[in-house]
Amino acid sequence: MDTVITLTLNGEMVSARADQTLLDIIREQKISLPTLCHMDGLSERGGCRLCAVEVQGAPRPMAACVTPVSEGMVVRTHTPELEAYRRMVLELLLAERNHICAICVTNGHCELQWAAAQAGVTSVRYAYLHPDLPMDASHGRFVLDHNRCILCTRCVRVCDEVEGAHTWDLAGRGIQARVITDLSRPWGASPSCTSCGKCVQVCPTGALFAKGATVAEMTKEHDFVSWIIRGRTKREWVW
Ligand code: FES
Numbered sequence: 001m002d003t004v005i006t007l008t009l010n011g012e013m014v015s016a017r018a019d020q021t022l023l024d025i026i027r028e029q030k031i032s033l034p035t036l037c038h039m040d041g042l043s044e045r046g047g048c049r050l051c052a053v054e055v056q057g058a059p060r061p062m063a064a065c066v067t068p069v070s071e072g073m074v075v076r077t078h079t080p081e082l083e084a085y086r087r088m089v090l091e092l093l094l095a096e097r098n099h100i101c102a103i104c105v106t107n108g109h110c111e112l113q114w115a116a117a118q119a120g121v122t123s124v125r126y127a128y129l130h131p132d133l134p135m136d137a138s139h140g141r142f143v144l145d146h147n148r149c150i151l152c153t154r155c156v157r158v159c160d161e162v163e164g165a166h167t168w169d170l171a172g173r174g175i176q177a178r179v180i181t182d183l184s185r186p187w188g189a190s191p192s193c194t195s196c197g198k199c200v201q202v203c204p205t206g207a208l209f210a211k212g213a214t215v216a217e218m219t220k221e222h223d224f225v226s227w228i229i230r231g232r233t234k235r236e237w238v239w
Contacts, residue, residue: 002017002018002019004016004018005069006072007025007069007073007074008074008075009025009029009031009075009077010031010076010078012029014028017069018069019068020068020069021044021067021068022053022055022062022064022067022068022073022075023038023051023064023065023067025069026064026077031077031078033053034050034086035048035050035051035065036048036050036111036112036152036204037050037065037152038065039157039158039202039225040226041162041225041228042154042157042161042162042202043161044065044066045066045153045157046065046066047152047153048089048093048150048152049061049063049085050086050089050090050115051064052064052086052089053075053077053082054075054076054079055067055073055074055075056073056074057074061081061082083119086119087119090112090115090116090121091121091125091126092126093150094112094121094124095124095126095128095129096150096175097129097130097131097133097146097147097149097150098131098133098147098148099112099113099205101113103215104148104205104206105206105213105214105216105217105218106148106205106216106218106219106220107206107215108216109218109219109220110206111204111205112150112205129175131147133145133146133178135147136187138187138189139187139188139190139193139211140188140195140211141195141197141210142187142195142200142208142209142211143208143209143210143211144179144181144207145206145207145208145209146178146207148206149178149205149207150204151170151177151179152203153170153179154199154202155168155199155200155202155208156168156169156179158225159198159199162228162229163194163196163198165193165194165196167181167182167190167192167193167194168180168199169181169183171184181193197210198224198225200220201222202220202222202225206218
């Protein structure tokens with residue numbers, strides 16, 4: 001039998017299973033909490049820190065997506081400090097690379113843009129770095145634009161965990177970190193890429209897009225990841 005955990009979430013007592021994360025419970029309670037690196041069906045990375053919550057007794061905000069529930073926890077999801085923290089995270093992401101929405105293929109369909117709008121980011125207080133990063137258009141169907149990448153690694157995880165190809169990976173550290181294909185070969189020369197396009201669909205920004213898409217044309221489909229995982233778990237395609 002599953003162990004039942006009781007915790008306090010925004011002043012209300014809630015129950016959880018011991019194997020759940022704070023984000024699971026927050027979503028179950030229909031509380032809106034922004035996320036960028038999280039994607040249903042993929043392993044958690046805890047990298048973007050947008051899902052930060054306050055846990056009583058913890059010295060700093062905790063990423064809800066990678067924090068397991070525990071008995072007696074007291075959690076708050078929306079305080080003035082947390083809202084300010086999330087705005088700061090979003091501003092740093094916007095300042096780090098080039099996110100000029102007006103010329104982006106995912107303008108209007110971008111999760112970074114949505115999260116910034118929802119958090120009330122109207123300007124960026126930090127100096128824009130705007131590095132001049134390359135684009136990789138060597139693939140026959142897709143393009144990688146490093147300038148739009150926020151290093152959420154959804155592409156890396158979906159390629160490894162769902163497609164099983166492990167074409168994508170991360171190289172470099174800190175400000176030099178980049179997503180790469182097959183040990184930094186051009187994407188079009190990748191022997192492991194199956195051209196399935198899963199990486200493109202899960203990318204939250206315009207970093208990965210279909211060739212030929214122009215400004216604001218590129219929409220993304222996410223639901224297929226949960227659908228595939230559910231089908232595999234229930235062995236729906238095994239005869
Ligand atoms: Fe939790 Fe990114 S969604 S850290």
